[in-house]
Amino acid sequence: MSEEAKIEAGGSAPEAALESKAGERVRLSDLWGEGPLVLVFLRHLG
Amino acid sequence: MRRSWAGFEERRARVVAVSPAGGEATAAVCGMLGVPFTCLGDPSGKAYDAFGLGRAGLSQMVSLRILWQSVRSLVRGNRPSRPQGDISRLPGAFVIDRGGVVRWARRGHDAADHAGAAELLVALDKLGPPGPG
Numbered sequence: 001m002s003e004e005a006k007i008e009a010g011g012s013a014p015e016a017a018l019e020s021k022a023g024e025r026v027r028l029s030d031l032w033g034e035g036p037l038v039l040v041f042l043r044h045l046g
Numbered sequence: 047m048r049r050s051w052a053g054f055e056e057r058r059a060r061v062v063a064v065s066p067a068g069g070e071a072t073a074a075v076c077g078m079l080g081v082p083f084t085c086l087g088d089p090s091g092k093a094y095d096a097f098g099l100g101r102a103g104l105s106q107m108v109s110l111r112i113l114w115q116s117v118r119s120l121v122r123g124n125r126p127s128r129p130q131g132d133i134s135r136l137p138g139a140f141v142i143d144r145g146g147v148v149r150w151a152r153r154g155h156d157a158a159d160h161a162g163a164a165e166l167l168v169a170l171d172k173l174g175p176p177g178p179g
Binding site: 007013014015016017018020021023024026029033034035036037039040042043 | 058061063069073084086088133141148149170
């Protein structure tokens, strides 16, 4: 837990890359640049 | 979230769901469920880490509240498939504006502690009216 970032409202969002259906990297900054982004992290898939 | 989709569209927000599985598996499950938003994977867990979403302990994964949420989901007709990816990850939700500033953040305290669509829509309303587009 100690190495986890503490991202709070008012701070800059961290840059991170996610994986698309085709296995391509999708940068978060490309997502929020298009408009407000709601990013929902699921606890697991399924 | 699916039932509130129109509200996100009205606010011109992009909704992205992230799972700890790979991108292909994540997209497959989202397609099966017919969700209208973008689904991406984070198999390395680096994005979860970057947003401070850690791993749940046993008490955060097994509780009456979590069991109750699972029962409610089943009653609603959701049929879970075999979990994929790191099943110990805690959920969370964030609203980020066009400048890359986090405007709203919520980290789940346990596996069942999800942000609701209503509170996400309120957070979007606080950003002000959507721009042209």
